Amino acid sequence: MSWARICRLLGLAALAVFLTSAFTPLPNLLSRWLTIPRRLEPAEAIVVLGTRLSPDWELSAASLYRARYGIALYRRGLAPLLVLTGPARGEGPAEATVRAKFARELGIPAEVILTEAGGRTTREEAVRVGALLRPRGVRKILLVTNSLAMARARGVFERAGFEVLAAPPDDLSKTSGEPGLRLGLMQQILEELIARLYYRVAGYL
Amino acid sequence: MEGPFILLLVGLTSVGAYWVGTKRVGLSGRGLRRAVERVLECVGMMLVFLVGNLAAGMITILAVRVVTRKFVSLYLIDDEVLVILSLLQGLAFQCWRDASAP
Numbered sequence: 001m002s003w004a005r006i007c008r009l010l011g012l013a014a015l016a017v018f019l020t021s022a023f024t025p026l027p028n029l030l031s032r033w034l035t036i037p038r039r040l041e042p043a044e045a046i047v048v049l050g051t052r053l054s055p056d057w058e059l060s061a062a063s064l065y066r067a068r069y070g071i072a073l074y075r076r077g078l079a080p081l082l083v084l085t086g087p088a089r090g091e092g093p094a095e096a097t098v099r100a101k102f103a104r105e106l107g108i109p110a111e112v113i114l115t116e117a118g119g120r121t122t123r124e125e126a127v128r129v130g131a132l133l134r135p136r137g138v139r140k141i142l143l144v145t146n147s148l149a150m151a152r153a154r155g156v157f158e159r160a161g162f163e164v165l166a167a168p169p170d171d172l173s174k175t176s177g178e179p180g181l182r183l184g185l186m187q188q189i190l191e192e193l194i195a196r197l198y199y200r201v202a203g204y205l
Numbered sequence: 206m207e208g209p210f211i212l213l214l215v216g217l218t219s220v221g222a223y224w225v226g227t228k229r230v231g232l233s234g235r236g237l238r239r240a241v242e243r244v245l246e247c248v249g250m251m252l253v254f255l256v257g258n259l260a261a262g263m264i265t266i267l268a269v270r271v272v273t274r275k276f277v278s279l280y281l282i283d284d285e286v287l288v289i290l291s292l293l294q295g296l297a298f299q300c301w302r303d304a305s306a307p
Contacts, residue, residue, distance in 0.1 A: 007299075008242055010249030023208045120276050178207045191283065198279075 021186040022179035030189050032173035035147040036154065036166045043079045043165055044138040045114075046070050047129055049122065049145040049153060050086025050095045057092035059102060062146070067099045069169035070144045071106055079142055082108060083133065085116040085125050122149065123156045123204045130160035142167040148192045155205040243299070251295030258282075258291055 020026045048070035051062040059067065067084060074082045082103060086095025094117030103113055116132055119125030122145075133141070140163045145153045147168035154164045175185045199205045226232040262282035269277050 004246055007246040007249030007253070010252050011245030011247065012249075014248050014252045015245065023212065120278065179211060 017186075018183075022183050025177070025182075027182045027185040027189060028173045028175060031148060031175070031185060034151065034189065034192065035168065035171075035173065036150045038167060039165045040073070040076075040078060040142070040167060041165055042077075043140045043142045045081035045083055045133055046073050046079045046142045046144065046167070047083045047133075047157075048085065048099070049125055049143070049149075050119070051146075053086070053089045053092065053095045053098060055089075057089065057098070059095070059098055063095055063099065064102070066144050066146075066169055067102055069167070071103055071108060073142055073144070073167060074108060074112070081112055081114060081133075081136075081138065083114045083116060083129060083141075085119055085129065087117050087120050122153050123199070126153070126156040126160040129157070130162070134161065139163055141165065144169060146170055147172050148188055149195070152192070152196050152199055152205065156199070159204070247296055247299045249295075250299050251292045254294040254298070255288060255291035258287055258294075262287075 048066050051066065052060055053063065054060045063086065070082055070084070073079070084096045084099040084103065086099060088094040094115070096115035096117040100110075100113050100115050104110055114132060116125065116128050119128045139161070141157065142165045143150070143153060143157055143162075144167045147170050150166050150168050154166060157164045172185060172188070175181050196205070223237070226237075227234055259282060263279060266277045266279055266281060269275070
């Protein structure tokens with residue numbers, strides 16, 4: 001087969017993926033297949049995983065969304081501890097610290113908030129949160145992270161010795177039908193699949 | 206609603222371009238098939254460059270982590286600009302092939 005023909009077939013495949021991603025509910029169906037449903041039950045701690053701060057060291061929309069959901073779970077009385085994670089970006093404060101300040105401002109008692117700012121990947125967060133919570137006798141946690149990453153996060157937290165209840169704040173499968181948003185969702189799905197492959201190859205899952 | 210509207214819009218302008226091309230500019234209808242094939246080749250070449258860039262980026266980041274023992278995030282390569290640059294690489298490579306053809 002000639003190189004030009006191979007390129008044409010690749011191009012055709014790329015175009016087909018692009019069009020079905022942008023103009024059909026394929027990304028929504030795939031995300032439904034990849035996500036784990038919410039299981040909101042009483043636990044011993046709520047663990048809100050980090051995402052990233054904005055360049056001006058404020059909480060990004062995703063970080064705020066997760067933190068707010070974790071706070072809402074605490075307010076519902078589902079766990080007595082709220083663990084907020086997230087490392088620093090550059091010379092600025094850690095995401096966990098900024099989130100803790102936000103939680104205190106919303107009236108969450110400082111003594112129930114724990115922060116973990118050393119983990120830079122989901123696996124590192126699992127290991128470090130394990131070291132933080134095991135001495136306190138915590139085994140059952142409500143894990144807050146985005147719905148696509150939940151299966152991978154749950155895997156590494158279970159490896160760290162926790163019983164994990166999935167508490168994703170979002171339902172990405174319900175992303176609206178706008179072509180741009182669907183393409184964005186497809187990008188997230190592909191990134192998550194690569195991340196899962198990497199975690200499997202590295203032996204983290 | 207946005208999806209069908211965008212498809213309709215692009216469909217209408219494509220029909221318009223076909224009409225202008227054949228009736229006003231004097232392009233041959235048969236040449237369109239070859240043009241579509243060339244576009245697919247460019248898209249395919251862009252895909253090759255994109256996968257190559259992503260793979261090279263991941264390998265480089267993982268190697269830097271191992272060699273320097275410092276953390277470098279894989280999200281460094283999570284940027285739409287990489288797709289656009291890969292597209293330009295693919296186009297440039299295809300144009301180079303065309304220019305070098307006997």
